[in-house]
Amino acid sequence: MASVALSEAEKVYIVHGVQEDLRVDGRGCDDYRCVEVETDVVSNTSGSARVKMGHTDILVGVKAEMGTPKLEKPNEGYLEFFVDCSANATPEFEGRGGDDLGTEIANTLYRIFNNKSSVDLKSLCVSPREHCWILYVDVLLLECGGNLFDAISIAVKAALFNTRIPRVRVLEDEEGSKDIELSDDPYDCIRLSVENVPCIVTLCKIGYRHVVDATLQEEACSLASLLVSVTSKGVVTCMRKVGKGSLDPESIFEMMETGKRVGKVLHTSLQSILHKEESLGPKRQKVGFLG
Amino acid sequence: MPGDHRRIRGPEESQPPQLYAADEDEAPAARDPTRLRPVYARAGLLSQAKGSAYLEAGGTKVLCAVSGPRQAEGGERGGGPAGAGGEAPAALRGRLLCDFRRAPFAGRRRRAPPGGGEERELALALQEALEPAVRLGRYPRAQLEVSALLLEDGGSALAAALTAAALALADAGVEMYDLVVGCGLSRAPGPAPTWLLDPTRLEEERAAAGLTVALMPVLNQVAGLLGSGEGGPTESWAEAVRLGLEGCQRLYPVLQQCLVRAARRRDASTAPS
Numbered sequence: 001m002a003s004v005a006l007s008e009a010e011k012v013y014i015v016h017g018v019q020e021d022l023r024v025d026g027r028g029c030d031d032y033r034c035v036e037v038e039t040d041v042v043s044n045t046s047g048s049a050r051v052k053m054g055h056t057d058i059l060v061g062v063k064a065e066m067g068t069p070k071l072e073k074p075n076e077g078y079l080e081f082f083v084d085c086s087a088n089a090t091p092e093f094e095g096r097g098g099d100d101l102g103t104e105i106a107n108t109l110y111r112i113f114n115n116k117s118s119v120d121l122k123s124l125c126v127s128p129r130e131h132c133w134i135l136y137v138d139v140l141l142l143e144c145g146g147n148l149f150d151a152i153s154i155a156v157k158a159a160l161f162n163t164r165i166p167r168v169r170v171l172e173d174e175e176g177s178k179d180i181e182l183s184d185d186p187y188d189c190i191r192l193s194v195e196n197v198p199c200i201v202t203l204c205k206i207g208y209r210h211v212v213d214a215t216l217q218e219e220a221c222s223l224a225s226l227l228v229s230v231t232s233k234g235v236v237t238c239m240r241k242v243g244k245g246s247l248d249p250e251s252i253f254e255m256m257e258t259g260k261r262v263g264k265v266l267h268t269s270l271q272s273i274l275h276k277e278e279s280l281g282p283k284r285q286k287v288g289f290l291g
Numbered sequence: 292m293p294g295d296h297r298r299i300r301g302p303e304e305s306q307p308p309q310l311y312a313a314d315e316d317e318a319p320a321a322r323d324p325t326r327l328r329p330v331y332a333r334a335g336l337l338s339q340a341k342g343s344a345y346l347e348a349g350g351t352k353v354l355c356a357v358s359g360p361r362q363a364e365g366g367e368r369g370g371g372p373a374g375a376g377g378e379a380p381a382a383l384r385g386r387l388l389c390d391f392r393r394a395p396f397a398g399r400r401r402r403a404p405p406g407g408g409e410e411r412e413l414a415l416a417l418q419e420a421l422e423p424a425v426r427l428g429r430y431p432r433a434q435l436e437v438s439a440l441l442l443e444d445g446g447s448a449l450a451a452a453l454t455a456a457a458l459a460l461a462d463a464g465v466e467m468y469d470l471v472v473g474c475g476l477s478r479a480p481g482p483a484p485t486w487l488l489d490p491t492r493l494e495e496e497r498a499a500a501g502l503t504v505a506l507m508p509v510l511n512q513v514a515g516l517l518g519s520g521e522g523g524p525t526e527s528w529a530e531a532v533r534l535g536l537e538g539c540q541r542l543y544p545v546l547q548q549c550l551v552r553a554a555r556r557r558d559a560s561t562a563p564s
Contacts, residue, residue, distance in 0.1 A: 071306060107412040111519040115499070224423075226516070236528050238519040239502070246423035246512035249536055256525045 003092070004216045011221045015207045023211065023218070030262055032213045037154065037273055038287055039162035046135075047163030051155040054215060055145025058152050060159040061138050064166075066180070069125065069132040077124025077132035081109040082139070083152070089144040098141070105139070105152060108200070112153070112229040112238040117196045119160070127170045127178065135163065146216040149227055153200040154270060160197060161274050164189040198229040198237045199266055201259040205247060210255050212262050226255045230263030232271070307400055319493045324485045327474075327538055330545050332454075334462040334553035342463025344549075346455040349491055350445020355455035357463040360385060360433035385430030389417040390438040391452060397444045413449055420453050420473070420505040420515025426466040435465060446491040447475025449503045453515065454546065461550055469507035470546060471514050474538040476502045476531050478520070486531040488538045502528070504535030508543040 006014075014024060021029050033054040042048040045061040052058075069076060083105040085098025092098070113119060124133040137159065139152055167188050171179045204214040204222035211218060214225075223245025229238035236256070241247060247255075277284065328349035337343035340356035347353075363386055391414040395401050404410075417439060425435070437459065439452040453473030461470060477490040477498035486502075487494055495501060500520025507514050513536070518528070 103408060103411055104415060107408050107415075110408070111412075114519055115521045117521060229519075234524055235521070236523070236525055237521065239516055239528060240518070241419065241513065241516040243419065244422040246507060246510070246514045247516075249511065249513055249532065252513055252516070252532060253529050256529060260525045 004220055006217060006220050010217070014218060014221045018206045018209050018211055018218075021209070025215070027213075029209055029211045030258060032150075032262075032266065033215075035151075035154065037158050037270070037277075039158050039274070039277060041286070041288060046165060047159045047161070049155045049158035049162055051151050051158065053145070053147065053151045053154075053213070055143055056147060056151045057141075057143035057145075058148075058155040059140040059142055060152070060155040061140075062159045062163045063136045063138070064133050064163065065136060066126070066131055066168075067134040069129060073121070074129040075125050076121035077134055078121060079113055079119065079135045079137055081106045081113075081137050083109070083141070084139065085141045085144075089141045093141075093144075101148075102141075105148065108149065108227070108238070108240065109137070109139075109152070109156065111240075112198050112200065115237055117235075118198060118231070118237065119196075120193060123190065123192070124165075126168055126180070130178065131170070131180065133165055135160075135165075144216075146219050147202055147213050149200040149202050150213060153198070153229070154266075157194055157197045157199060157270065158274060160192050161194045163192055165192070196231050196233070196235075198231045198235075199263055199270070200227055200229045200238075201263045201266070202227050202242075203255040203259055205245070205251060205255070210251065210258065212258065226252060226259070228256060228259035228263070230260055230267075232264065232267035234260050234264055236260065309399065317493075319491065319497065322487075324487045325534065325538070327489050327541060328491075330542065332458060332546060332549040334458050334549055335557060340459075340463075342459045342461070342465070344455045344458035344462055346451050346458065348445070348447070348451050348489070350443055351448055351451045352442040352445075353439060353448070353451045353455045354442060355437065355439045355452065355459040357435060357437050357456075357459045357465065359435040359463075360430045360465075361436075363432055363434040383431040385427040385432070386434040387418055387422055387425060387427065388434055388436045389414045389421065389456070390436070391417055391441070392438065393441045393444070393448075397441050413452070416449060416503070416515060416517045417453060417456055420471055421456055421460065423512065423514045424457065424467050424469055424471045424507055425460060426468060429466050435460070435463075444492060446477075446493075446495045447473075447489055447503065449473065449517065450475040450489075450505075453503070453505050454542070458546060458549065462553055469509045469512075470543070471505050472508055472539040472542050472546065473503060473505045473515070474535045474542065476504070476518075476535050476538075478523075478527075478531070480521070486527070486534055488534055502531050502535065504532060504539065506536050506539035508540050 036052040039049045041050045042061050046064040047062040050059050083102040085093045085102045087094040167183050169181045203210040204225040206222045224243040224247050227240045331347040334344045342357040344355050437456050450473035457471040476486050477495050478486050478500045480499035502518030505515030
């Protein structure tokens, strides 16, 4: 993660403020920064989204390609995640520097989607054992301003909501050879249901309290964080302790409760924003990268 | 190359026949959800490593070796205030490099090393769980290398590797605040099943959710936590964490005994007779 040099006095200032539920930018301990989400920003993908949260900027592109299903799960398609920490984000990511962080984030994404209810994989199957849709979700870190996991999971959810997979039909010849036919109408596509796609909430332990959506400076004051992945119904799909400190068992239970509460609110606001953007239709003004 | 008619070329990819077999209906036997499998732990068995440990729990066999402290590569210059107890300032603290490897014959299917993302993830989990326990400030500009090798996966492999790594670090004489004890849990699919402590491989394969907890027993601090799956609401996960912490506390005396025996063995071998 990008590091920021903080003096002892600044750390003490941040820690004391958090004890009083007052953070440096005036937020409370459970408040998120202002999040900007925009979908359909890249035209060559099946779905894309861009999320800006303070100084953190994430771009996700989803491409749907046809492939063979995995042997253990012949009736399902699957998702492949790739995270690229670009050198623009911070100079530490130059060359191979960002690879470790990229694999860590990709592994976390695999973990949170590793259950039956997050994405309906059976709808991605075209013909069992032979053809299925593989969704390649590529995450690009444009700018690193703290709280990467949350922003990435919001962007992935928005991109999956925006994904349009072309509808195909499998035609069988008399000899038994199968042919895949794409429908002629470019707008005839299937959409994924993102009702149960989870979002990650990272809770950083600072002093005796925990904060949601930490900035880089706050992350430097925190020794341990708990990463909880929550769905809109409050079901937890992944839990992970991050950082080089240890956590008290009682604070873990408190953090889980906060994570669930904050996660539910995050999901309702994200859903409403995505539906509102969708309802604006093709006439909406795209802000893109210059706004 | 002209046609090679003498060699019989097999298929490029091979799979074990079990994948094509009809589903075996053997459900894992019902058992007490809080039972811990008997553990065999031995420290100080590798001659070439500074510290080592072997842990066997049910069918899971893990071997762990620690080497170092040796000079860290790519050291950065740093000043800053020294920590309490004469420790090095933050920028000069030692590093812990963890490596987790699966033997190719460890699981049901042969997995050629390097195993890809999963091994890196587990190595990172090992590092995050061991760092709170090791006094890295006492090893400035040095690095400690911990490498865990999973010989056979019989369920809760990460938990066994965590415990073995902590034993190996203690055996190497590395300064630590406390031992780290790991415990695995899993939850079967279904409407309202209970969490099972220390699952076997069969229970883990059929599980809807799995969790590994690492605890520092004397300080009562959770050093590591990694879980995923359809665990249900937060109350269910909280119950699982509590069960795991209890399991870790029950395992602690066995590890203490193991270290005491290893120390006696070392004394006996170096004592002038």
